[in-house]
Amino acid sequence: MKGILFALLGGFFLTFQSVANATISNQIGSWQAAVMTQLTGFVLAFAIVLMIRDRSYRQLTEVSPLYASGGMLAAIVLFSNMTAVHIMGVTMTIAVFLIAQLVLALVIDSKGWFDMSQKKIGRTQIAGVLMMIAGVIILKL
Incomplete structure (x- = not known):
């Protein structure tokens, strides 16, 4: 918490x-x-x-x-x-920044880069990123 x-x-x-x-x-x-x-x-x-x-x-x-x-x-x-x-604008900037952060975080976790413990990345994590991208597209409409 x-x-x-x-x-x-x-x-x-x-x-x-x-x-x-x-x-x-x-x-x-x-x-x-x-x-x-x-x-x-x-x-x-x-x-x-x-x-x-x-x-x-x-x-x-x-x-x-x-x-x-x-x-x-x-x-x-x-x-x-x-x-x-x-x-x-602020909304789109923060949304795209969050997606970029999340994508790189998934890569870092999956590869164990920078002394991080390696984590398995599955379909649900990829689906989550795709949903965020869809959300940004909807925000842009």
């Missing part, structure tokens, strides 16, 4: 962030908005780490460079998201 709550919060905040970033990018530019978003996110996360006095950041040197570079991907995600919102 706790996982579902955090997933819902993440989804809500992703939508709010998409709208805010698209609005900001109209005023200052997309890459500038991405910088501002990344910077304010870093400041908040750093403040939380300091408040909870978690010292595990001392182990940063043990993190694989592949995974440590994940933050750089966020800049691309932000730029792509802002650009898509300007072109397609």
Whole structure:
């Protein structure tokens, strides 16, 4: 239940962030908005780490460079998201982003990439993705 709550919060905040970033990018530019978003996110996360006095950041040197570079991907995600919102609107952007995330998540699970445990992907998972795609087509009508 706790996982579902955090997933819902993440989804809500992703939508709010998409709208805010698209609005900001109209005023200052997309890459500038991405910088501002990344910077304010870093400041908040750093403040939380300091408040909870978690010292595990001392182990940063043990993190694989592949995974440590994940933050750089966020800049691309932000730029792509802002650009898509300007072109397609918030609803279509979030719908297509969710499908893209789900498809890649299924591939990662089925292959066991990135140190994830390998999961069997069956017809029901594929049917679920196809239903989401159908839903996006219906949204577009």
